[in-house]
Amino acid sequence: MSGSEALDQGPLRVLSFGCRLNTSESVAMRDLARRGGHAEALLVNTCAVTAEAERQARKAIRRAARDNPGTPILVTGCAAQLRPAEWAALPGVSRVIGNADKLTPEAWNAAAPPAPVSDVMAARQAAAHLVTEFAGRARAFLQVQQGCDHRCTFCVIPFGRGPSRSVPLGAVVEQARAAVAAGYREVVLTGVDIASFGPDLPGRPSLGQAVRRLLALVPELPRLRLSSLDPAAIDEELWRLLAEEPRLMPHLHLSLQHGDDLMLKRMKRRHSRAGALAAAARARTLRPGIALGADLIAGFPTETEAHFAAMLDFVTEAGLHFLHVFPYSERPGTPAARMPQLPVPLRRERAARLRAAGTAAAEHFYQTRLEQARQGQKETVLMEAPDRGHTEHFAPLRLVRGEARHGAVLQARVLGADARGLLAEVA
Template sequence: MTLDILTFGCRLNTYESEVMRGLAATTVNTVIVNTCAVTAEAERQARQAIRKLARERPSARIVVTGCAAQIDPATWAALPNVHRVLGNADKLNPANWAPDAGSAVSDIMAARETAAHLVTEFASRARAFVQVQQGCDHRCTFCIIPFGRGPNRSVPIGAIADQVRTLVAAGYQEVVLTGVDIASYGPGLPGAPSLGQMIRRLLAAVPELARLRLSSIDPAAIDDDLWRLIAEEPRLMPHLHLSLQAGSDLILKRMRRRHNRAGAMDVVHRARTLRPGIALGADLIAGFPTETDALFNETLRFVQEAALPYLHVFPYSERPGTPAARMPAVPKPVRKDRAATLRAAGTVEAGRFFTAQIGRTVSLLTEAGQSGHSEHFAPVRLAHPATAGRLIAARVTGATPETLLAEAA
């Protein structure tokens, strides 16, 4: 056995896991566990995986990294068979994967620079992820991630273009730009380019890239260049996923978010005006401290009024050291019920969106088996298997609340 990687959490972690796969390629009998700290459940799953590894592969060296390890290294170092704990910066340092790199807890708060690493492959994935930004300067009251990722800093445009060019040469048709807060791209770089300016220059520099997609984006920080690209650039996919979190002004204020309900709804309307048919999604937290039934219903109505088909819903999870963890809590069963209600509302909206696609011909990026995703990031089930990683035209013949049904055109 050589090297295995278990990845928890966001697309940025997925990208960094592939960086580590290259850096640690010669490592023998090692499992890297790349953790997430967004929720207590994400941490629980990582701990459970480590204990299972210790039982099933007792001779393997376990290296723990990621945001949870960054925030509380001692706890992770104490788990069975953990050979080393690496901080988020250290895990991307080639020296830490040398045979004589040592063990125990690394200098967790070392190097904060965002270096560029060329990745050529994403294991078992049809699309590739590219880091454009790291860290966050905002302090939402529920979020622990700034403590795990540090301040906002950006990857230079030239390095992003080199990475995308490398991935396209390796056969990838679609690239997803990812980071902690991609809408904050640019400060600190020469000329302080905005996210939209970077994307425009990237697409010009890599004309052979077929499809570009964005990860979650703050609705308060979409710049004018990005709006123009949404309206005019066919290679930028018609799909926006908003870091919304709530649809209640009072809860948004207590979260210390930078948008309000009306501002978020304006983003929804503007996106649909500029790019008719665009697919919209949102991250939502159910049961944030002090959330009453009435305040929750404001968020539920937002989902229904905005007709959001793609929802990522999480019951609120206390993160020690954050201001929200000291606020009056909503009972956990209520959080769970509200999350289920929001997911059900999202399923209704997804069903409507998918039904409206019947009869259309979509551009499909094929994945394993008979699956794929359309330009709107709608999951698609093909009538017959297709080679993964190809762009094909497919005619939508039907829909369920979870997926489109299609045939190759």
């Protein structure tokens, strides 16, 4: 989550830090900046999830100012929203744009003086943003929700993104149709907390109801995937769709954060260990063979070796396959930052052990798919390059025989597996 992605498009360059939502928004902002008259600039989209993400963004800005003196640097994102004056003071920064305004054309008008960063907590609307291209992406990303109303003790994102607000379903359907018309075979629904979709809309639709209507109204969409879900907020309609709808991919990524009850309580998460285990078991029952991913934090304040061991055990007991692991990072002003902290080297050591458990879980999943291939099962793959892509379960797959067009969906026969994923040939 603290990594970055660069998009070089001539003299207007984009550097995006953090989550996939940031990545997708960066494309929309690049286009807004172009139309606003920023012919030559560096756009930096910051992240506030970890101190490392902020450090990397500051370092990138200082390097850009040193290597390209005179090139305007435009800064936005969650870290900039939280402390705009600090980012405005960095060398080369000509404009800081808040999260509430960054997807509006007015904010990028180069002829107008920079506006002050507005209060994102006062935001009440979210617009649909369809991203169909970023660094060669083969799938389209569609923002359906923005912001968060929860207050996990480790997280500053609600204060950087504002309250939860949903995109009207009509706009979501329109954008999904546009993606299919542009040739995309898979759409990913994204947001900060997409499981909280709907209560602010007329009729208060749930995420499951929105997904069912989207699939019904866009029958030409072959594949739909969901970004991270809070297991405590998965609604009954979404569970039914998981069982009934083959176009909804057999892959869930759960926002879990830990596997020990005391740590979950101190994080102020809405689920318990038993609740998370029940969600994983229900997913496997409704969709046999489903792939399960999870976000997990190692080294949370007061975490003992026993608490950490419970999380390691949880990975196996829940049947998780793909882990996003982060060492805990203090965020100023959060309740967790005032708790007794673990030494940073211990956090990193536990994160490394947790990542190793995730690697072993993924390799086991790949071997399971290989065994099913030996029984005649083929994989359906969305190709992201001539020789690689991801399966319906979001397992990475590399072609060792044959190749295909970027963005194509094809059948592949798995021949082997290694630590990086599946090895296959075109079926």
